[in-house]
Structures are given as structure tokens and as C-alpha cells.
Amino acid sequence: MNRYDTIYDVMVIGAGFAGMAATLFAAERGLKVAQTGATGGIDFSTGFLDLMAVHPVAEGRYWDSPWDAIDAVIAEHPGHPYARLGKDRIRTAMNDFTSFLQSQKLEYMGHEDRNTPILTPAGTVKRTYRIPRTAWKGTEALRDKAPTLIVDFNGLKGFSGRQIVEMQHKEWPRLKAVRVDFPGSFGELYPEHMAWTLSSPDRCKELADSIAEHAKDVEYIGFPAVLGLNDPVRTVTLLEELTGKHVFEIPTLPPSITGPRLRATFDRGLAPKGVCTFSQKMVLEARRDEDGLFSFLIGVPGDARTVRAKNAILASGRFFGKGLRAERTGVVEPVFGIPVTQPEQRADWHHPHFFDKQGHAINMSGIEVNDSQQPLDAAGKVLHDNLYAAGAIQAHHDWMRMKCGAGIAIATAYRAVEVITEKNGE
Amino acid sequence: MKTLSTTVLIIGGGATGTGLARDLSLRGIRCLLVEKRDINSGASGANHGLLHSGARYVASDSEAAIECREEGEILKRLAPQCIDDTGGLFVAVPGDSEQYIADFESMCARSAIPCSPISTVEARELEPSLSDRIIAAYSVEDAAVDPFMLSLDNLAHAVSLGSEFRCNARVTNLHISNGGIERVTLHDDTTGEDFQVEAELVVNAAGAWAGNIAAMAGARINLLYSSGSLLITQNRLTTRVINRLRKPADSDILVPGGTVSVLGTTSVTIDDPDKSRPTVEEADRIIDDARAMMPILETTRYIRAYAGVRPLVLAGDSSDARNVSRGFSLIDHERDNIGNFVTITGGKLTTYRLMAEKTADLVCAKLGINARCATREVPLPASTMGRWTEPGLTAKTWLGTRDVHDQILCECEMVSRSVIDNIIDTIGSEGPNRGDSMLTAIGLRSRVGKGPCQGGFCGLRVTSHLYDRGCVQSDQGVAELKNFIERRWRGFSPILWGLPAMQADLQEALYCGMMDMELCGQRPDADALGADSMQEISALGGRE
Numbered sequence: 001m002n003r004y005d006t007i008y009d010v011m012v013i014g015a016g017f018a019g020m021a022a023t024l025f026a027a028e029r030g031l032k033v034a035q036t037g038a039t040g041g042i043d044f045s046t047g048f049l050d051l052m053a054v055h056p057v058a059e060g061r062y063w064d065s066p067w068d069a070i071d072a073v074i075a076e077h078p079g080h081p082y083a084r085l086g087k088d089r090i091r092t093a094m095n096d097f098t099s100f101l102q103s104q105k106l107e108y109m110g111h112e113d114r115n116t117p118i119l120t121p122a123g124t125v126k127r128t129y130r131i132p133r134t135a136w137k138g139t140e141a142l143r144d145k146a147p148t149l150i151v152d153f154n155g156l157k158g159f160s161g162r163q164i165v166e167m168q169h170k171e172w173p174r175l176k177a178v179r180v181d182f183p184g185s186f187g188e189l190y191p192e193h194m195a196w197t198l199s200s201p202d203r204c205k206e207l208a209d210s211i212a213e214h215a216k217d218v219e220y221i222g223f224p225a226v227l228g229l230n231d232p233v234r235t236v237t238l239l240e241e242l243t244g245k246h247v248f249e250i251p252t253l254p255p256s257i258t259g260p261r262l263r264a265t266f267d268r269g270l271a272p273k274g275v276c277t278f279s280q281k282m283v284l285e286a287r288r289d290e291d292g293l294f295s296f297l298i299g300v301p302g303d304a305r306t307v308r309a310k311n312a313i314l315a316s317g318r319f320f321g322k323g324l325r326a327e328r329t330g331v332v333e334p335v336f337g338i339p340v341t342q343p344e345q346r347a348d349w350h351h352p353h354f355f356d357k358q359g360h361a362i363n364m365s366g367i368e369v370n371d372s373q374q375p376l377d378a379a380g381k382v383l384h385d386n387l388y389a390a391g392a393i394q395a396h397h398d399w400m401r402m403k404c405g406a407g408i409a410i411a412t413a414y415r416a417v418e419v420i421t422e423k424n425g426e
Numbered sequence: 427m428k429t430l431s432t433t434v435l436i437i438g439g440g441a442t443g444t445g446l447a448r449d450l451s452l453r454g455i456r457c458l459l460v461e462k463r464d465i466n467s468g469a470s471g472a473n474h475g476l477l478h479s480g481a482r483y484v485a486s487d488s489e490a491a492i493e494c495r496e497e498g499e500i501l502k503r504l505a506p507q508c509i510d511d512t513g514g515l516f517v518a519v520p521g522d523s524e525q526y527i528a529d530f531e532s533m534c535a536r537s538a539i540p541c542s543p544i545s546t547v548e549a550r551e552l553e554p555s556l557s558d559r560i561i562a563a564y565s566v567e568d569a570a571v572d573p574f575m576l577s578l579d580n581l582a583h584a585v586s587l588g589s590e591f592r593c594n595a596r597v598t599n600l601h602i603s604n605g606g607i608e609r610v611t612l613h614d615d616t617t618g619e620d621f622q623v624e625a626e627l628v629v630n631a632a633g634a635w636a637g638n639i640a641a642m643a644g645a646r647i648n649l650l651y652s653s654g655s656l657l658i659t660q661n662r663l664t665t666r667v668i669n670r671l672r673k674p675a676d677s678d679i680l681v682p683g684g685t686v687s688v689l690g691t692t693s694v695t696i697d698d699p700d701k702s703r704p705t706v707e708e709a710d711r712i713i714d715d716a717r718a719m720m721p722i723l724e725t726t727r728y729i730r731a732y733a734g735v736r737p738l739v740l741a742g743d744s745s746d747a748r749n750v751s752r753g754f755s756l757i758d759h760e761r762d763n764i765g766n767f768v769t770i771t772g773g774k775l776t777t778y779r780l781m782a783e784k785t786a787d788l789v790c791a792k793l794g795i796n797a798r799c800a801t802r803e804v805p806l807p808a809s810t811m812g813r814w815t816e817p818g819l820t821a822k823t824w825l826g827t828r829d830v831h832d833q834i835l836c837e838c839e840m841v842s843r844s845v846i847d848n849i850i851d852t853i854g855s856e857g858p859n860r861g862d863s864m865l866t867a868i869g870l871r872s873r874v875g876k877g878p879c880q881g882g883f884c885g886l887r888v889t890s891h892l893y894d895r896g897c898v899q900s901d902q903g904v905a906e907l908k909n910f911i912e913r914r915w916r917g918f919s920p921i922l923w924g925l926p927a928m929q930a931d932l933q934e935a936l937y938c939g940m941m942d943m944e945l946c947g948q949r950p951d952a953d954a955l956g957a958d959s960m961q962e963i964s965a966l967g968g969r970e
Contacts, residue, residue: 045931046940060945065889088596122886122904128944157833157843158886163893166900179894187830252935253886319931347706349923350930354915355944360934398937406870 001371004278007308009032010420011296012336013283014323015316015348016040017409018391020266022313024100024215027273027416028051031424035270036298036308038338039070040321041392041405042266046120046251047225047258051094051107052127053115053403057359066129066407073404079396081408084371085415090407093414105231105268106261107133117142117174119250121159123167128403131293132258134225134232138248141220147174148212148220150250151211158253159224178214183207190199191257194226198235206241215243224248225258229266232261240273269396280306282322286335288384313416314338314375314389315409322390323393324366336387338367339378367393373416388416427611428517430622432458432590433790435610436624437597437639440470441573441775443631444580445488445782445801451587453786453797456550458623459581459589460612462596464870465782466577468633468699470775472734474656474681476667477501477509477569478776481516481541482674484533485526490753493535494776495567501779502569504805508576511680514540514568514667515549517560519718522672527562528733530671533640534566538889541566555722568667570681573775574870582809582823595621598644600628606766609645615823627766627789634699636771645762647769648740649756651697653733655704656690657712657921660878663687670719672726672730677715680723687722689716693807696735704731728921730914739772754781756788766792814872835882835891840878846888850897863906864897865889878925879913882933905947909936 009207012022015037022037044155063069063203067087074083082090098108108130110116113129123239131139150161157297161177168175182189183198183206191352197203199359210373215221227249228235232335251258270277284304294312297304314335324340325332326349331340342365343349349362368376373388390413392399435448436443439442439461447457461467480494502509518527522830540564549563554557556563581591592612599611599619609624628641637649662682665781670678681688692708707729739755754773759765770785783799790797813821821840824832832844851869853864865888868874874888875881889907892898898906911933937943 011726041935044940045934051941054945092482101950122941122943124904124941124943148587155831155833158883158890160890160893162896163890166893166898167904168901176576179430180499187835197672253883253942274526303727319928320935322928326923328713328923345706346923349706350919352916353704354764354912354919354934355937359944365933400934402940403939404937 003034004305004307005274006032006034007293007310008032008276009293009424010034010417011036011045011307012315013037013312014040014321015279016042016315016317016321016391017045018315019096020316020411022315022390022413023200023270023275024031024266025093026094026273026313027095027270027419027422028100031417031420032274034276034278034309035284036281036296038280038322041317042262043259043341044254044256045259046256046261047099047135047260048118048128048408049128049130050092050399050403051090051115051128051407053399057398057401059151060357061136065094067236068112073399073402077396081394081397081412082404084369084373085411089412089415093150093411094130094407096414097410098180100269101262104265105233107138107233109133113300119164119168121224121250121252122292123180125165125212126403129407132232132249132378133229133238134249137220137246137249138222138250140174141246141248145172146175146220147171147218148222149211149215149218150175150177150222152177152179152224153189155182155185155187156191156194156224156226156252156412157188157265159305160369164250176218177256178211180210183210184216191224191226191252191255192229192260195257198226199228199230201238202237204238205242207230208239212243215245220246220248222250224252226252229257229261230266235323272412278398283335290384294386297347311420313387313413314387314393315391315413316393318392321417322323322393324345329353333363333393334369336375336383338375338383338389341365341368363398363400364396366393369394372419373412387424388419390416429609429621429624430458430621431624432456433626433793434458435460435623435628436631437464437629438468438631438635439577439581439593439635440468440631441466441577441580441778442470442781442785444771444784445631445680445778446770447584447589448580448587448806449589449624449782449786449801450695450789451584452591452800453790453795455793455795455797457589458625459584459585459591460595461593461633462615464593464867466574469634469734469736470573470633472656472732473573473682474679474690475570475573476677476679476681476776478774479569480537480539480568481512481514481534481564481566481568482669483734484530484537484539485673487753488537490774491539493753493780494774495537495539497780498567498569500802501571504801504804505576507808508572508579508806510570510684511569511683512570512666514566514669515553516564516566516671517556517719518562518671519548519557519560522561522597522670525673530564535617536778539566546579551669555663555668555720557721558670561721562669562671566669568669569681570667571775572683579806579809583807587809597639597642600639602643602764605763607764627768627793629785629789630636630767630769631771631785632736633771636737636769640759640769642765643759643762643767643822644771645759645764645767647771649758649771650695650740651702652736652738653694653696653702654691654736655708655712655731655733655920656688657709657728658730658732659687660729661686661687663722663726668719669672673958676915677712680716680720680721686729695700699735699737702735703731703916704733705918706920708780727925729926730880730917731920732917737771743831755778756781756784758788758792761957768792814841814845814849818866820873833866835887836874836877838879839873840882841872841874841884843891844893846874847895850895852867863909864870864892865906865910869910869951875910878929879934880918880929881911882929882936885910896959901947904943908943908947
């Protein structure tokens with residue numbers, strides 16, 4: 001049987017964090033999984049995994065403990081996706097997710113019960129739950145305000161060591177920056193190409209040599225996240241040996257390598273688990289047949305084929321991911337036509353100020369689901385008993401302001417797969 | 427307090443103020459122009475960019491129609507670098523007044539406005555985006571004008587003739603004694619310093635803010651503020667200006683501007699010119715109305731909305747009714763017992779030169795100077811001040827040099843680092859006259875932030891570059907970036923459906939989700955940043 005004739009246990013619609021997590025969890029439980037979706041949110045990711053850090057959004061209150069923050073947000077927003085999951089499950093989901101990444105050489109660090117402050121490419125500090133090992137030393141340098149050198153490169157736009165130093169200098173006087181030429185390159189630089197280049201130990205040596213003079217009096221060296229593609233820890237370790245300093249990465253603006261690293265890790269790790277990936281293909285149409293199976297038309301108009309599955313997990317994200325479509329007259333869910341909870345009129349979607357701490361009402365919009373992550377129709381009834389939804393498409397959260405994007409994606413995907421697995425066993 | 431002295435102090439750096447500075451300078455009179463924000467930051471920077479043939483006014487105001495025709499001819503001849511001589515069409519759709527359609531040609535003839543009837547088939551051949559339901563069409567001599575290049579060229583010429591200007595300088599008081607303005611105090615918002623100006627004569631060319639300035643002198647001008655919103659499409663939809671063939675109303679003009687088209691406008695009365703901003707409701711209204719003449723407007727991608735304030739002078743307070751009918755008001759404040767104070771407001775972009783001429787005539791009469799207006803004959807020299815506002819020029823320059831080290835910082839509009847450096851150097855040489863923020867000033871002088879990303883990416887990249895160059899310190903650059911994004915948001919938020927909604931989602935994911943910028947520093951107060959007036963209309967290719 002070819003991949004179009006197979007009847008899959010689960011079709012995962014979406015290739016962002018939620019889609020990847022759902023695919024991973026389903027494959028690990030032995031389900032036959034198909035996955036579709038174009039380049040998603042992962043490709044724009046910092047590589048940090050946010051769990052929960054800010055509540056109430058309007059007060060901009062940061063929480064040290066993501067778990068306490070989850071309690072607080074559930075108390076005030078009972079519709080929040082976390083309210084349907086339970087902390088133990090969320091914890092297990094996050095741990096399973098990072099264990100998989102670690103097994104694929106993308107190790108994550110963090111504290112069990114608290115968020116960790118870390119530098120962003122703008123020079124601001126954000127708090128997050130899980131951090132790639134290659135960035136971890138940066139949290140120590142920031143915590144200790146240790147003598148640190150930020151290295152940036154001629155030709156890499158949107159990343160300024162000087163900006164980070166200027167943003168931090170009041171708190172962190174022993175932070176300094178230097179700009180050097182990237183080994184063996186000139187002109188405009190792109191993180192992916194740089195990461196490939198630095199997979200070569202010779203180039204790492206050249207890089208270490210070019211900054212040696214500037215790094216004499218520091219303990220840490222921070223680089224834009226370009227230190228290797230498939231095995232960045234190896235590159236970081238090599239640079240630490242070459243320089244004799246602690247080395248860390250700071251995410252760059254998209255296009256970056258931190259997101260593609262995650263995607264590459266999934267591509268590597270999911271294929272051996274038997275996952276069938278229809279990559280860069282979109283679901284054009286979904287139909288539930290009389291036998292209860294889903295038929296999906298996937299591809300591009302004019303070149304589309306049908307794929308069938310017993311269950312579906314809708315993990316198509318929000319507007320950027322195309323899971324929700326904003327039309328002039330309202331927000332719709334384009335694949336299944338699931339009703340979308342939203343402000344009454346478009347004039348209420350956004351706050352007049354982009355940075356207002358209230359956030360934008362549209363961000364709390366989305367589809368309604370029950371405790372089993374099954375989407376509900378306008379009457380509050382389960383739409384299809386074999387359809388589930390995971391991630392940002394769910395209503396009643398503002399992942400960007402609450403800093404809970406990865407957590408919601410991973411934990412809701414985990415729960416959806418859990419329910420499917422339980423039913424399968426019946 | 428530092429004191430500057432000049433012959434004529436001009437308050438307001440819009441089309442009228444800069445046009446007046448040039449007119450007076452050509453007559454040998456030294457001027458100092460002060461502007462509270464930046465050049466064209468009021469209505470002169472937030473209009474259609476339409477150089478009227480006059481046809482729009484043939485029914486309601488034949489005198490204004492004639493003025494437009496005459497001024498349009500002069501500008502096409504003397505300032506071709508600012509003008510894209512597109513031509514225009516007036517088209518009617520079912521339901522439009524058949525009487526108006528029938529009378530249109532003779533009304534145009536009455537004001538000697540060139541106008542030729544063409545078949546609806548021919549109209550659709552010329553402009554395929556027109557509705558196949560149009561029932562009448564006329565060809566007229568409308569054109570598109572780049573108001574930024576126009577004002578910057580006027581100012582540059584005035585400066586080359588010995589006049590001066592200061593941006594970001596806000597008038598705080600007009601000191602009256604012995605029946606005249608003795609001195610004017612100002613606050614420099616860039617340096618935070620106060621300074622004063624002594625002038626023989628003060629001209630209030632503050633546009634919609636003219637009433638506020640006059641009030642400082644104890645004079646009263648009865649102004650009505652009409653806020654008008656416009657939409658910018660991502661692509662240029664027509665070659666020509668398209669007008670609806672009906673009595674002037676909302677949403678009936680589409681003007682090409684370089685690579686985009688501008689659609690509008692609305693008319694909403696507001697009580698404070700600083701409170702003009704485009705709304706979701708207006709964006710919807712414009713599209714719902716205008717799609718009758720061009721159905722493509724329903725599905726086209728919009729990249730931005732913006733709003734400007736028309737200052738309408740109410741007849742009640744005007745001693746001269748003629749002024750009202752002419753569309754602009756020239757007020758000699760002798761009537762308020764202030765001998766050396768003149769206000770010029772109202773009017774249209776198309777007639778800015780005439781407004782400047784009449785004002786300069788009055789100024790000369792009051793100063794006892796015998797000098798004739800030269801702006802009807804002397805060509806407006808093209809300056810380099812506004813050159814980077816021209817769509818495509820930055821990309822061409824970048825391709826032309828093929829400097830591998832020169833990066834594109836704004837990918838939507840292909841603005842390279844060397845162009846940004848060029849602008850920074852220009853602003854630097856202007857010293858304290860730069861705008862209230864380096865990033866905003868760069869935005870005003872280039873296409874940065876004008877493309878579909880609306881600053882989402884280029885804002886971050888240019889900010890990093892400003893840090894690299896040492897132009898901003900500490901958290902100032904990020905604060906300016908937040909300001910910049912907040913200003914773009916005013917025009918971005920009304921059109922957030924379809925692709926722009928996805929773009930906005932990504933922008934928030936970057937700024938808030940990734941970098942927590944909503945939590946750092948103060949939220950910039952976009953309302954306090956003045957009227958919506960960023961440079962929206964692309965500069966035109968007339969220089970080619």
C-alpha cells in the first residue's frame with residue numbers, strides 16, 4: 001500500500017509546535033500517523049520553550065514559578081487551555097517532549113519549578129521554562145552579571161552585540177561586545193549557512209582566534225545562534241575548548257537557526273517512528289465519510305490527493321499558521337468550519353495601542369474544545385467524536401503575552417493523543 | 427534663553443508653509459520656518475496625493491475648479507519631478523445621478539476644464555480593473571503629486587536662498603505687546619530646550635492647528651476639523667486617477683502613487699486635530715462604497731490606512747466671504763489688533779502655491795516691501811532631500827553598486843544599509859533639526875516601514891544598525907522602535923484581515939512572544955505623537 005492508500009490512525013494537521021508534538025506523541029504510542037502542514041511557527045522559534053510566565057497580562061506580572069502561574073491563570077480564566085489538562089499531565093508532556101529532543105542531540109535545560117531569565121536578540125530579558133543547552137550558559141552569565149563578551153558579525157543583520165550591551169549596561173557593567181568578520185565569508189550572512197560553516201572545526205578555530213584578543217578578560221562569550229546545525233552542542237563544546245571560556249548562543253531574528261534546528265530534529269527523529277509526513281502540503285478539504293473516517297484532500301489546488309484517517313488532530317495554529325482565517329466580516333476556521341469564539345465586531349479585535357498591556361481581544365479568540373480536546377459546535381456539542389484540536393487554535397489564551405505557547409501546544413497535543421490512545425484500546 | 431531673529435517667522439512645515447518659505451525667499455525675504463514635528467506631518471502628508479484637474483469641483487465651486495486647473499498646469503510645468511502626470515477618468519455606475527452625468531461635460535466647459543467623453547469599452551481597455559457595469563466615462567487631466575518631495579523641494583530651495591528651518595520645534599507662546607507679536611517662544615522637543623524668535627512678521631501656516639496658534643495670540647479662528655481616512659493598496663491598481671462621476675462624496679477617488687494606489691476618503695468631524703486616526707469602520711465603509719466602480723477593491727490586499735485633518739474655516743468668523751468660496755482663508759490679524767500676524771489655512775494641496783503667493787503678497791504689503799511673486803515662472807529645483815522616498819530607487823541603487831557588503835535592511839522596499847547610512851549622515855548634518863526619533867526620521871525620509879511588513883522586520887534591523895552606529899544609547903533605540911511600531915499600528919490595525927492579519931500575528935509573536943517588548947519600558951503613547959501623517963504616499967517616478 002502506498003502512503004495515499006493507507007488508512008492512518010491519526011492525521012495531524014499542522015507542522016508547528018502542536019503538530020510536531022501530536023505527531024511525536026502519537027507515533028510513540030504506536031499509532032500510524034500522517035502529518036501535513038507548511039512551514040509553521042517552529043521555523044520562527046527562538047528554541048525556548050515557554051510554559052507560563054505572565055499573569056495577569058494587564059499587569060505584566062512575571063512569575064518565577066510557571067506552576068503557580070498556571071494555578072493563577074486557571075483561577076481567573078477557567079476557559080484557559082491549561083484548565084482542562086492538570087499540572088501533572090502538563091509536566092509529563094513537557095518532559096516527554098524534551099526527552100525526545102535530547103535523544104536527538106537537542107538537549108534542553110531548565111529548573112523544574114521556576115522560569116529562567118534569558119537574553120533576547122533585542123537585548124531585553126525574558127523568562128522561559130526550557131532552554132537549549134547551547135544557550136544555557138547565557139542564563140548563568142546573566143544571573144551572575146559575569147564578565148561577558150558578546151560577539152557579532154559583519155554581514156549578519158538584525159543582531160547587534162552593541163544593542164544588547166546598551167540595553168543591559170546599567171545592570172551588567174561587565175558586558176561588552178565586539179564585531180568580527182565571519183570565518184571564510186564576506187557580504188551578507190545567513191544563520192543557516194553560518195551554522196553549516198561552523199560545523200567545521202577549522203572554521204571554529206579561526207573564529208576563536210579572531211576573538212581571542214577581545215575575550216582575554218571575560219568568563220563567558222555569547223554568540224548569535226549560529227553555532228552548528230545538527231549537533232550544536234559539539235560546536236559549542238569545541239569553542240569552549242578553543243577559547244577556554246564558557247560559550248552560549250543568543251537567538252537571532254528570523255530567519256534563524258534555532259527554529260530550523262527543531263524542525264530538523266523532528267524530521268530526523270520522526271521518520272524512524274514510521275510517521276508519514278506530507279511536508280509542505282496543506283489540507284484543502286476535509287470530509288467525514290459515512291463509515292466515520294476522515295478523507296482529506298491535501299496538496300495544492302489542481303494537484304491534490306486524498307488521504308484517509310480514523311482520527312484527526314487539528315493543530316493548524318492561528319492566523320500566521322492559517323488555522324484561523326481573519327475575514328473582513330469575522331474569523332473562521334477554514335478546514336472543518338468549526339465555530340470560532342471571537343469579539344462581536346472587527347473594531348473590537350485589536351487595542352488601539354499595539355503594545356498595550358491589555359493585549360488584543362482577538363488573541364483570546366479561537367475554537368472551543370472539551371476536556372478531551374474535541375472541538376465543539378455552536379451548541380456546545382462535540383462536532384465529531386474522532387476530531388481533536390491542539391495548540392494555539394484553542395480559544396481563551398494569549399500565548400504571546402502569557403508566554404505559554406510551547407506549553408499549550410505540547411500539553412494539549414499530549415492530551416489529544418492520550419484520549420485517542422485510550423479509545424483505541426477500548 | 428537663546429534668541430533667533432528673522433524677518434518672517436513661518437509656523438508650520440506643510441505644503442503651504444514650505445511653499446511660502448520658498449516664495450518669500452525668492453522675493454529676497456529671509457524666513458525661519460518652524461515645525462512642531464517634521465515636514466508634512468499634518469494634512470500635507472496625509473492626503474490622496476491628487477493633483478486635481480478641477481473636474482471634481484465643476485458642479486460645486488467653479489472658481490475652485492479654475493484654480494485647480496491653473497495651478498495644476500503650473501506645477502506640471504515647473505515641478506515635474508514631483509508629479510506623475512497620469513491623467514484621470516471619471517466613471518459612473520448604475521444608480522449614479524443621470525442628470526449629473528449628462529451635465530458633466532458642459533460644467534467642465536464652463537470652467538474650461540479639459541474633459542472628453544469616452545466609451546465605457548474604451549475606459550475598460552484603459553483601466554481593466556474598472557467595473558464592467560460602468561455606464562459613463564470621461565477622460566480628464568488629473569495627476570498624482572508626491573507631497574513629500576514637493577514640500578522638501580520647496581524647503582530645500584528656500585534654504586539655498588538663505589532661509590532656515592527647525593523641525594521638532596513647538597510654539598509655546600506668542601508674546602503680544604503694542605499691537606503686535608513681540609517674540610515667539612518655542613520648545614525644542616529633541617533637545618528639551620526652550621528658545622525664542624523675534625520676527626518682523628509671523629505667519630501662522632499651521633493647517634489644522636492654525637486655530638490653536640491663533641488662540642495663543644488671543645485671536646479666534648473658527649475651524650472645523652474634518653478627519654479623512656484613506657487606504658493604501660499593496661499594488662498599483664490603475665494607471666490613472668479614477669474618480670466616481672457624481673457629486674463629491676466619500677470614497678470616490680483612487681489615486682496611483684508609485685507602486686501603490688490610495689483609496690478614499692471619508693469625512694468625519696472631530697473636535698481635536700490631534701485625535702485623527704483611521705478606524706475599522708471607516709476602512710469598511712470606504713471599501714463597501716468604492717467597490718461599485720472597481721470590484722477588485724473588495725479582494726485586494728491593503729497594507730495600511732491613514733488619516734489626515736482638513737481644516738475647514740467656518741464662514742461665521744471670516745470678514746471676507748470671498749475667502750471661503752476660494753477654499754482657503756488668508757486672515758490679516760490686524761482685525762484682532764495684531765498688526766504683524768497673518769494666518770493662512772484651509773485650501774487644497776493642489777492650490778498650495780497660490781495660497782503661498784497670496785500670503786506672500788500680503789506679507790510684502792504689510793512689510794512695505796515691493797517684490798513680485800516668482801513661483802509662477804521659476805522652476806522648482808529638484809533637491810536630494812526626498813530622494814529615498816522614491817519607490818524602487820533604493821533597490822536600483824543597491825543593484826547598481828553591487829557592493830557585497832551592503833545589506834538590505836528593509837526587504838519589502840529593498841532599502842539597503844548604505845541608504846540608511848546616507849540618511850543618517852544627512853540628518854546628522856542637520857544637527858538638532860532632526861525628528862523626534864532617529865527611526866521615525868529615517869521612516870519619513872525613506873520607504874522603511876512602508877511595505878507589507880509595516881516595520882515588523884525592518885524596524886528591528888534598522889534599530890540594531892542605529893545601535894551599531896552609536897546613534898542611540900541605552901534603551902533609547904528600543905524605546906524608539908516601540909514608538910515606531912506604535913505609529914505604524916495606527917494605520918495597520920484598521921485593515922487586519924486576510925494576509926495583513928497574518929502579518930500582524932507574526933509581528934506580535936516577534937515583539938511580544940519572542941522578545942517581551944510589551945513588558946520593557948513604558949508603553950509609547952501613540953496619541954501623544956500627533957496626528958497620523960507618516961509618509962504614506964509613495965514618491966513618484968517623475969524624476970526618471
